[in-house]
Amino acid sequence: MEKRTYLKEVAALFLRIGATAFGGPAAYIAIMQRETVRNRRWLDEQQFLDFNGVTNLIPGPNATEMALWLGLVRAGWLGYAAAGLLFILPAMLATLALAWVYVAYGSLSQVGWVLYGVKPIVIAIIIQALWDLGRKAVKGWLTAMVGIAVITFYLLGFNEVALLFAGAGIVLLFQGGRQLLKASPSAMLVMPLLKVPLSMLSAGVIPFSQITLFLTMLKIGSVIYGSGYVLLAFFNSEFVIRLGWLTHQQLLDAIAVGQITPGPVASSATFIGYLMGGLPSALLATLAFLLPSFFFVALLSRILPWLRKSWWSAAFLDGVNVASLGLMLGVTWQLGRVGVVDWFIILLTIIALFLVFRSKVNSAWLILGGGLLGITYKLVLG
Incomplete structure (x- = not known):
């Protein structure tokens, strides 16, 4: 009881x-x-x-x-x-x-x-x-x-x-x-992670897939340190530069949503997932990030x-x-x-x-x- x-x-x-x-x-x-x-x-x-x-x-x-x-x-x-x-x-x-x-x-x-x-x-x-x-x-x-x-x-x-x-x-x-x-x-173990870039050189837009979204968010959630501004750099490296799925303005809007909504910074991951593929991708991105x-x-x-x-x-x-x-x-x-x-x-x-x-x-x-x-x-x- x-x-x-x-x-x-x-x-x-x-x-x-x-x-x-x-x-x-x-x-x-x-x-x-x-x-x-x-x-x-x-x-x-x-x-x-x-x-x-x-x-x-x-x-x-x-x-x-x-x-x-x-x-x-x-x-x-x-x-x-x-x-x-x-x-x-x-x-x-x-x-x-x-x-x-x-x-x-x-x-x-x-x-x-x-x-x-x-x-x-x-x-x-x-x-x-x-x-x-x-x-x-x-x-x-x-x-x-x-x-x-x-x-x-x-x-x-x-x-x-x-x-x-x-x-x-x-x-x-x-x-x-x-x-x-x-x-x-x-x-x-930790400090090299801060120096290793999360993305390789951009090779153009990569077609969207939920598997790639899940693995990318899982990777970011496994190495992210610091504030929302650090998260901005990680998301930019992956979703704007490497994958080409977001524009810079969309990324800034995603971070802004994390600031104007209550609760944890994971809301930015939810927002990005929704932009990519609606509700299923939003839930998948949130799960992988956390x-x-x-x-x-x-x-x-x-x-x-x-x-x-x-x-x-x-x-x-x-x-x-x-x-x-x-x-x-x-x-x-x-x-x-x-x-x-x-x-x-x-x-x-x-x-x-x-x-x-x-x-x-x-x-x-x-x-x-x-x-x-x-x-x-x-x-x-x-």
């Missing part, structure tokens, strides 16, 4: 997060932290930090991987499946609707303004999560300096994965001695407890954790520069910060409230 209750709890939470969460992976993870750690106490800050750090080291959309992990922690393997699928579902349905409009009318102009009031709420939620997680992740001067360095180099344009491994390596070096400063096996994440999280669930038992792997994980938070803070700064643009948004951000720190109000209500206020402001004052 208790397991069924937990499963229903997981299903309801991740369906709601998937339907209301905007702002990219940093925002989604912040909302998950608020709901599962701060509000519901499913796990503690250290457990959340550990898996957030590890998901940054594996390919795939981090927010989806965090949803899978949290579902597994709360309700076992059924919770794992329910959390992942229901987190994805709202974005997929919204994307299918937008893709139909796009195919029918040729564009998605004047849609992005609906997020005007949501951005400051998202920024406030991320700041609250960073405060909670940062107090656990920063364990002394060393981790504090690593976090500051990661933020600085991220804003200067350095690669996210390289910064994660560098942060982890520095903490490991200082805690364990110079004899441990050797190339990390995992880094040796399959690697389901596999990687299932594998990690077996080895993560072991990582905390060894001092050297625990030190490495501490470095990854603080570096991950540094990246989140860097993303928050970038979101703030783009999203906090006038007096109304500044005021809304201040109110949102007060609410997220002083109450346990549901994140969905905050986001919906911000959206309604933003729409009202645009309609009244333009």
